Amino acid sequence: MPDDKVRAAIALAKAGRRRQARELFLQIVEEDPRNEVAWLWLVGLVDDVEDQIIALENVLVINPDNHRARARLERVRRMKEAAATAPPADREESDEDAPPPAVPTPPAAGDEEETSANTLMATGRWHEYHGRLEEAATFYKRAQALGTTQRGRQRAGKRLKEVERRLELRQPIPTNTTFTLVRLTIGPFLLYLLLIFIQAAFRPWRVSPLLCLGGLPVLAGSALLVGTRVTPRHPWWRQLFGIQRLDTHLRVGLALLGFFLLLMPYFFFLWSAYNRLNP
């Protein structure tokens, strides 16, 4: 349960086990990128100023009315600007939702880099969750570059690949309208052919000429429906009506005509089949 995890992470942070708390909070924001409390606690648990800024920015996107986080962000930014000379900013008053005072613990070897990579991953996930794929890709790239473990780099690389794939999907894909028109027209016609094949007791030479003729309206109706719905700019319309593009009235009218032409032969022969069943 996310709430249990948050409680456990807060307990760890209060007990001074910053590293475990940080890992658990990162896990929480990866699972639920909109968890404001977790991002807030992360601000106090990450050591890198960049990571603090990212966490605070995330808090503000989730809750733009969090004035305390806004003030803190401004302070951290000022602190960053004066990074070399200025003393660290004072921490805010502690409460349930705000991070605890930092407990100085010596980071393990490669710990800071890995934490940064994890924060970047979580932020990437958060951007991805909100559909900002370009930003997500940037964060994953940074996480991949900063990751100290092979597993971490692989994880970032995998997410990056997926985001790049989704970005690629956003590009409009050109479609061939004539091919679409022909392809979609064939489907209902094929269904009609199979049905009259069954109606003729699986002997094509016994198909009645009337049923064969019924195939023409099916083809015409199907083409009209596809033409009006899927390819309203097809050159076909210019050849038929001398217009570049179908307007709404013509489109609806032709679609209705197409629907009628398409269904009429089906109804006709299903009715004849019903009559054959109940003479």
Added chain:
Amino acid sequence: MFLLPLNDTEPNRYTTFPFMTVLLITANILVLGAEDILFEQDPALLTEMIRTYGSTPALALTGQGGGALNSITSTFLHAGILHLAGNMMMLWAFGRRVEDACGPWRFLAFYLLCGVTADIASTALLAGSELPSIGASGAVFGVMGAYMLLFPGGRIRTFFLVFIIPLFPRIRAAWLILYFFLAQVLSVYEVLAFDVAYNVNYWAHLGGFFGSVSVFLFLHPEALHRYRLNLPV
């Protein structure tokens, strides 16, 4: 071991609500309700209904009965609640995203086409049979085949009963459909090789499955282009 696909865990891409899948499920449930009412009035009436609207190969090949009408009506008849539930769970699990990729009306045409190919296969292979065959399974196998073609990497939440332990794992669609396909092939082999008595129309299932290749005639243009570019449909 028993397994039943429950739900597709992946989201839709083009539409939000699988209107035609729900409509087909509702229609099948209503028809079973009508069957139950008939059965309560007089069991002979239900038998007569199944004989009239089911698909009987011997009648279809001699030009008797409803012909093409029976191919369609038989896909809406079921032999009982379990028969219906199994088919409809599969239709729900696999139909939603196939409908999304086709659009509701083209999905309906595709569903009926699979039902018809299933009926053609079963009539051709069981030519002398005077037993009416009923059920949506042929069409549902067609939908499953289409799912396999379009979304082999999709994950299906599946009810999995191992002895008495129920499990609900997410299984990759390709494995699940392959399992169902092989189960049909093995059953057909068993029937042909050992002359085993059976009451399931495996031929119709395989016919519907092979009919699924026609899904490319019904796909939304963008879905087909994604497929051709090897992108997720």
